Amino acid sequence: MRIGFTLNGGEVAVDALPMARLLDVLREDLRVTGTKEGCGEGECGACTVLIDGRAVNACLVPVVQVQGAAVTTVEGLAAPEGRLHPVQAAFLTHGGAQCGICTPGFLVAAAELLAHTPRPTRPQVREALAGNLCRCTGYQKIVDAVVEALATEAGA
């Protein structure tokens, strides 16, 4: 089946089985590999992408569901000219990424939070990121980074 959608601002079309996982279509058909697989069953959040601005686990989404939708992956967070999204910049300065395998998912989830919640508290940040697992950081620096990114954004 022919499936068309917007990926990080550009139109794409692929031939795929309707029930193919969006994660596989992104990684294997489109070779956009920033989105990671940590579990394949909706538990780790490494595969988090935005569909029309909402964070979802791409390992649980059949590609047919994104027909005509706008999909954003980690590759689409920075501005087209390359300026990092505030949360990406804050991850760099605060040490939010260590091994980095969870990072794309956290960044996408944080970007969603940033878009919908102007001034979340630290507990709210933790709540928003509770669907993403990180084994390296203990989350402290991830929460720091998101809080700082939101402060920057609010001030900008």
Add this chain to the structure above:
Amino acid sequence: MLIGQDLIRADGPAKVTGQARYVDDVRPDGCLYGFTVRSPWAHARIDGIELDPDFDWTDITVCTAADIPGENVVALMTDDQPVLADGVVRHVAEPVALVAGPDRDRALAASHHVRVAYTPLTPLMDPEVSAGNAHRIFRDDNVYSRITVEHGEAERVLAETDTVITGTYRVGLQEQLYIEPQGMMAIPRADGGVTLFGSMQCPYYIVKALKRVLGHDDLNVVQAVTGGGFGGKEEYPSIVAAHAAVLALKAGRPVKLIYRRDDDLRATTKRHPAIMHYRVAVDRATGKLQAAHVKLLFDGGAYNTLSPVVNSRAVLHALGPYACPHVKVEGLMVATNTPPNGAFRGFGAPQVMFAAERHMDRIARELGRSPLELRRLNLYQDGDVTPSGQRLVDVGATQVLELALKEAEAGLPASGVPDRAGGGGAAARVAPGRGVAIAWHGCGFTGNGEAALKGQADVAIEGDRVVIYTASTDIGQGTDTIFPAIVAEVLGISVDRVANADHDTATVPDSGPTVASRTAMVVGGVVKQAAEKLLAALQAEVGAEGAFDDLLAQRKSAAPLRVRAQYRDDLGLVWDPATYRGDAYPTYGWACVIVDVDVDLDTGEVLYRRLVSATDVGKALNPVLCTGQLEGGALQGLGYATCEEVVLDDQGGMRNNRLTNYIIPTALDAPEMVTALVEIPFSGGPFGAKGIGEIPHDVPAAAVAQAIEAACGAVLDRLPMTPERVLAALQES
């Protein structure tokens, strides 16, 4: 000064933009996907392997033990583990055959049509009856390692002292749970050799193993960006690499072997479970430890892997950071028909540190002293002697304790109890409690390990850049950021001009494995030496002295200038591996954790409010990276404490082998953390740095146990402290 600054990690930009290439992100043309056929039995005879004649095998490659070109052995410490089972399986999930196909689904489908006929045999599952059992798994006694450390006359003093306190402590398996599963790619090269590219900690382990498997040494190993390791990618990747290589050579195509999470959890190594008996004599009047006899029993699983070294570290750390004049510690590591256990952050220390600290709490309870006071009375001080006879210098134990206590009092709300990290009020019936635990951790290899290994590093001038060549991988901890900072600091140039060469064994020397909290402290020191040597070589070449850039400008040759440094044993450590006497480690790290919990009295659940830690790191080369590692290790320790439980079925297979039921802490479960540093410089480390990778995992579990006891009186001597166990202990209290 670049050292001590929060330089942004070198691989950061690629990681935050999705450009970093992990093994599964790379797909060479014609790449096949592999899958491993595993034993469903703990112990069985293999009567035959057949391919289902009704399945279409045309695009599938199948390998069994017969297809291994060289020796069927995973070369590590001993040669007991086969690459593929041949005639017999010794643990559930043992690899029996391999398949590769054009995509993952075909490979998986094919794996279901490989028919292995087994005759199940009675397995040996209980480590307590393994040693000397007639059922032989390893050599003639099932013992991987038996070590005794003795100082003074423990038995005599125990017999003569009135107050002897005994206790038994148990800990279960723990999974490393790197978020990127195991993965390796083997690429046959046009010249007849093979390249291995994948997720790993120790490229040269794979070289060593594959030479034997392939029967030649025409191979190179390249580390891909690696999504966490924690020890789980120390030795296990040699098996994945061997499988990928055997498939690729038979297929004549690149083969990618990426473990599915369920497969990874069922098959790969875990932290060793242990049963630990403590008998300690105390002077009631002074509260001082007089003598201790500790017996440790570890389950190594069906193959040796690195288990003897785990036993070694456990034995040497078994008493915790406390002075005791008469000590005997006996460690026993045995075989069972369960999946082999292996390296995991701390390497035996988290197990014994839980037991040692719980035993201090037990002593305090029986003596009617406060746990904190008992610790203060017995903590190591400069000049104290360890169970192996090492005289300690620069002991930071008291400093980390006092700093942590101070930090824990700072910024508390009026209630005196820190807020919940995840927010939310108190449930109907909760009890708050605080626990304090302290640990020590020997940094680097045991004894003369470094002197024997002689790790190497190269630094080279290439154009106007300087390139570092090491086999020390960055698995998230920041090696690729720390090493350039060290070199730039020595040469007095900007860190942007220093790069790391790929960790490719075709070009990098053997720096030793990326393990044992040794990378920054030991290899970092070798890198520093190499940079100093490079400066000297440049001075010699241009025949002048001066700043690096001035000399570089005077250089006539455009050819690269490359120097090699090798570990120098300047410390004069004296160690006898036969008797386990002497300087067990070049130096020790010290850490204290103070944790505030709420115990839900109805459910037994333990909720974390805040974790304060103070750690002696020698010198924080990059404080953000340093504290980041300490925080990550602390949360793994909290997971070990309360929620991470590996549940086995009757064949020893992991029943909860999914992320839905093997639970690691989320951002909501994790406490807010305050991470304080003490810097007592270590003369043998670059700029005074000590190893910090493992110590954060050693401390939290015991602190949590003490906090639970303080909260509600429940005494727990077993990990993990699941809600069921907390409730049961509550009923007994």
